[in-house]
Amino acid sequence: MTVRIGVVGTGAIGREHIERLTRTISGARVSAVADIDAALAEKAAAAAGGARVAADVPELITADDVDAVLVTSWHAAHAEHVLAAVAAGKPVLCEKPLATTADDALRVLAAEEAHGRRLVQVGFMRRFDPGYRELRRVIAGGGIGRPLMMHCAHRNRTQGERYTTEMAAQDTAVHEIDAARWLLGEEIVSAQVIMPRATDHRFPHLRDPQFMLFETAGGVRIDLEVFVNCQYGYDIRCETVGETGLVRLPDPARAEIRSAGRVGTEIDQEWGGRFAEAFDVEVQAWVDSVADGAATGPSAWDGYAATAVAAATVEAQRTGAVVDVNLAPRPAFYA
Numbered sequence: 001m002t003v004r005i006g007v008v009g010t011g012a013i014g015r016e017h018i019e020r021l022t023r024t025i026s027g028a029r030v031s032a033v034a035d036i037d038a039a040l041a042e043k044a045a046a047a048a049g050g051a052r053v054a055a056d057v058p059e060l061i062t063a064d065d066v067d068a069v070l071v072t073s074w075h076a077a078h079a080e081h082v083l084a085a086v087a088a089g090k091p092v093l094c095e096k097p098l099a100t101t102a103d104d105a106l107r108v109l110a111a112e113e114a115h116g117r118r119l120v121q122v123g124f125m126r127r128f129d130p131g132y133r134e135l136r137r138v139i140a141g142g143g144i145g146r147p148l149m150m151h152c153a154h155r156n157r158t159q160g161e162r163y164t165t166e167m168a169a170q171d172t173a174v175h176e177i178d179a180a181r182w183l184l185g186e187e188i189v190s191a192q193v194i195m196p197r198a199t200d201h202r203f204p205h206l207r208d209p210q211f212m213l214f215e216t217a218g219g220v221r222i223d224l225e226v227f228v229n230c231q232y233g234y235d236i237r238c239e240t241v242g243e244t245g246l247v248r249l250p251d252p253a254r255a256e257i258r259s260a261g262r263v264g265t266e267i268d269q270e271w272g273g274r275f276a277e278a279f280d281v282e283v284q285a286w287v288d289s290v291a292d293g294a295a296t297g298p299s300a301w302d303g304y305a306a307t308a309v310a311a312a313t314v315e316a317q318r319t320g321a322v323v324d325v326n327l328a329p330r331p332a333f334y335a
């Protein structure tokens with residue numbers, strides 16, 4: 001079976017996923033695309049080798065030539081697009097975040113549960129990265145004893161003018177929020193944000209960098225530096241300290257260069273390069289799950305829990321206080 005995919009949003013990651021689906025992934029093809037920017041949609045359709053441009057998003061989602069939906073629109077539109085896919089009974093891979101408010105994410109949970117079968121996978125691709133998988137194996141296997149603390153950093157080279165202070169939580173930190181929940185097997189119960197001196201290399205409206213502090217239900221403390229205009233590259237760090245040792249995310253394997261009196265390796269510049277393998281594995285697993293008729297991977301519950309923590313982090317940015325995260329009870333459907 002070839003899964004026919006409709007892509008909503010043909011910006012940066014939409015185009016990367018279209019190329020991936022067209023050249024790398026087996027068992028799928030992009031049959032239709034939609035974007036509010038018609039010129040971008042036309043270009044993406046051509047790159048997909050003959051996909052059509054849908055009249056609009058609802059037409060794409062309900063079309064007969066679309067078996068499954070890939071949502072790569074802006075974060076604030078995700079919940080609406082996922083709800084439309086669930087209403088049409090179609091599997092959907094939604095780039096993170098699932099939503100920007102906990103209430104919107106809860107609407108997705110309710111709709112999926114009413115449908116009666118899992119349809120939603122959220123694009124937390126770190127769960128498919130070999131380094132993160134190794135971290136999880138070591139922690140779950142007791143290799144560092146009981147985890148106590150986690151130190152993380154999420155650095156982007158630069159961010160454009162559209163990027164806001166809130167997005168540091170909703171769009172950027174949400175990766176580490178999900179990864180911490182997944183690595184530790186515990187929910188996050190509070191968030192706090194401390195603002196260091198701001199870099200001059202940013203648009204004036206943005207607070208950058210930010211220190212975020214989280215606590216899990218079991219008392220693990222997590223510190224996360226989000227610095228999205230660090231200038232030097234795309235740098236993702238994660239170290240978990242346990243009672244008997246620590247485990248640290250490896251840098252991706254890169255050849256060692258010795259030249260001009262120095263020894264070193266190249267630093268990735270963008271997310272697309274750093275997580276290329278993880279994206280390939282993630283999207284292939286999603287396509288396979290659609291063909292098998294049984295959703296796997298990060299669920300709508302994971303999307304909701306991460307959104308709720310990110311929303312508390314946005315409140316903490318504004319107030320400077322420690323903000324509690326009060327998750328709704330986890331439905332048996334997501335056990």
Ligand SMILES: NC(=O)C1=CN([C@@H]2O[C@H](COP(=O)(O)OP(=O)(O)OC[C@H]3O[C@@H](n4cnc5c(N)ncnc54)[C@H](O)[C@@H]3O)[C@@H](O)[C@H]2O)C=CC1
Nearest residue numbers: 009010011012013014035036072073074075077095096271
């Ligand atoms: N997993 C990861 O590492 C990454 C995830 N993302 C996520 O992917 C999403 C898209 O990010 P980018 O591609 O960087 O943004 P982008 O701005 O380059 O592309 C988004 C596209 O969606 C379109 N769009 C927005 N709202 C729409 C609507 N209501 N209907 C139809 N089209 C709409 C825009 O016109 C634009 O072409 C974001 O949620 C972001 O968080 C982005 C980059 C990396």
Ligand SMILES: O=C1[C@@H](O)[C@H](O)[C@@H](O)[C@H](O)[C@H]1O
Nearest residue numbers: 154155156171172175228271
């Ligand atoms: O998901 C991503 C972007 O949306 C986000 O804006 C960046 O900060 C992240 O590094 C990238 O992985």
